[in-house]
Amino acid sequence: MTSxxxxxxxxxxxxxxxxxxxxxxxxxxxxxxxxxxxxxxREALNALITLFRGGEDEVLVRLMVLREIGTRADAPxxxxxxxxxxxxxxxxxxxxxxxKRLRENDLLVWDPEQRIYQLSSIGxxxxxxxxxxxxxxxxxxxxxxxxxxxxAAGQAIGRVSAETLQHLLGRLNELQNEFDQAVLAGSEFRxxxxxxxxxxxxxxxEKGTEIIRTMTGDGDLDTxxxxxxxxxxxxxxxMLRMTGVFQRALSSLERQRVHLGQSGLxxxxxxxxxxxxxxxxxxxxxxxxxxxxxxxxxxxxxxMLDTAEYELIxxxxxxxxxxxxxxxxxxxxxxxxxxxxxxxxxxxxxNMNSIETEADLEDVVIGGAYPQAAYRMSLLAMLxxxxxxxxxxxxxxxxxxxxxxxxxxxxxxxxxxxxxxISVGMLERTRSS
Numbered sequence: 001m002t003s004x005x006x007x008x009x010x011x012x013x014x015x016x017x018x019x020x021x022x023x024x025x026x027x028x029x030x031x032x033x034x035x036x037x038x039x040x041x042r043e044a045l046n047a048l049i050t051l052f053r054g055g056e057d058e059v060l061v062r063l064m065v066l067r068e069i070g071t072r073a074d075a076p077x078x079x080x081x082x083x084x085x086x087x088x089x090x091x092x093x094x095x096x097x098x099x100k101r102l103r104e105n106d107l108l109v110w111d112p113e114q115r116i117y118q119l120s121s122i123g124x125x126x127x128x129x130x131x132x133x134x135x136x137x138x139x140x141x142x143x144x145x146x147x148x149x150x151x152a153a154g155q156a157i158g159r160v161s162a163e164t165l166q167h168l169l170g171r172l173n174e175l176q177n178e179f180d181q182a183v184l185a186g187s188e189f190r191x192x193x194x195x196x197x198x199x200x201x202x203x204x205x206e207k208g209t210e211i212i213r214t215m216t217g218d219g220d221l222d223t224x225x226x227x228x229x230x231x232x233x234x235x236x237x238x239m240l241r242m243t244g245v246f247q248r249a250l251s252s253l254e255r256q257r258v259h260l261g262q263s264g265l266x267x268x269x270x271x272x273x274x275x276x277x278x279x280x281x282x283x284x285x286x287x288x289x290x291x292x293x294x295x296x297x298x299x300x301x302x303x304m305l306d307t308a309e310y311e312l313i314x315x316x317x318x319x320x321x322x323x324x325x326x327x328x329x330x331x332x333x334x335x336x337x338x339x340x341x342x343x344x345x346x347x348x349x350x351n352m353n354s355i356e357t358e359a360d361l362e363d364v365v366i367g368g369a370y371p372q373a374a375y376r377m378s379l380l381a382m383l384x385x386x387x388x389x390x391x392x393x394x395x396x397x398x399x400x401x402x403x404x405x406x407x408x409x410x411x412x413x414x415x416x417x418x419x420x421x422i423s424v425g426m427l428e429r430t431r432s433s
Contacts, residue, residue, distance in 0.1 A: 043106070047126045050105035061090070063130070065098050066107060070119055070127045077116040141201045144171050148208045155215050162225040165232055168208065172235040175201065179242050185302040188253050188268060189275075189310075195246045198239070209236045275310070276318055341375065345394045348376055352401060352427070361407065361425035362414060370418030380405050380427070402430045 023029050030039065038045065051066070052059050065087065069078060078086075087095050099117070102108040107123040110116075119127070132149060136142040147168045154160045175197070182194035212233045215221065221229060274282065351364065365376045385399040407425035414422050 043122050044125065046105065047107055047122045050101065050107060051126065061094070062098055062101070065090075065095070066102060066119075066123065067127060067130070069108070069117070070124065077111075077114075077118045079116050083117065141197070141204065144168075144175075144201050144204045147171060148204045148211070151208065152211050155211055158220065160215060160221060160225055160229075162228050165225065165228040169228060169232045169235055172205075172232065172239060176235060176238055176242075179239075179245075181302075183245060183249050185306055186249070186253070187302075187306045188250065189271075190306060191246055191249055191253070195243075195250075198242055198246070205236055205239050209233070209240070212236065275315075342394065344372060344375060345379065345398070348379060349394060349397060349401070352403060355403070355427065355429055358426055358428040361405075361427060362412065362422050364427050365422065366414060366417050366419050368417060373417065373419050404428050404430050 020029055029035055051062055054062075068086065069083075070076075072078070083095070083099065084092065090098075099108065102123075103110050103117070106120050107126070108117050109120045111118070133146065136146040136149070147164065150164045151160070151168055154164060179194050179198065182190045185191075212229055216226065216229050216233065274285075277285070355364075365380075366373050367376075379398060382395065382399050383401060383403055383405055405425060405427055407423050410424045411421045412424050414420065
């Protein structure tokens, strides 16, 4: 097994000959600041080399055996007979080979007088680090959670690692760049993916913010570590502000969304449905709908990246999702709809003028069916409109009506005329007509 030689002499002669061949002529490898911490931790690195060298199957069995030996905290010493009985599901020869390898590389200690095995100090240290890593395996953003846990552990015992803080800062900057690119791209689907990712790491960002606040307030950090901690805090603050940024971007897209008549469908619904259709189905949908001559398309790198990402990755992920459009329905005639709304508005004005002092919101709004109630509710927003002078006819009369609307955040169950519940409110007359 390859291992590191002792760096105690402080020059290249203390290193293995093979390691020296990696460096340029005249370079003293032991004097390199980037290499020295690795040489100093050679015992821990040799333990990792022992565990992870070889094929995947060998590594898994080796880790399993070492972890099982380390889990018996009440009786940490094992006799060979106990090991044979505990690992009865392993081939005896293979088990002996694993134990021999762990013992020869100082992960296990063999006491010849008592004839027992026990973990070495470096073996216990390695298992502890591995336990933390396994605890985060399978989470949506295990990297950020694991690094934050390392920072928290260092802060708790007063040994904050600047290198760990650099890793945390690097991961936060990667996420920030990803979120910024999603906002710049202006893609609704990309924004929603980034919003969901932010929600998945939100707990760790909040936890990291608390840790950094405590760490920088103690005053025990050296100058270099303090600067990195400040940068981490600034990156976390930017991350916490991204919720509002995503919401504003999605609201802007919502205002630009095209709705298809009164069907309840929008252009985003159509796009989601199209993205989930196989190519053969899309070809039939596009039949007789394409121009006979090429159409110029002007796109930017962000749109190109969105398209390439979807075609190469997201299409396979979205195959399981199923979106079904409702059956086609003829669009209603616009003139008829306007006439119906005008008639409903005039009736609404007549009902309002009959109010002497005040009336409950539900009595003013509800009646007929849900579409009529929703239309009346929307008309109440025109009351006391400062731009009412620009309106004409019945809308101008509504804007100048002597009423004031009071609405509370509470709701009341209705369950009639197509309305499930409505906000608690009051329409109050402000002066005589």
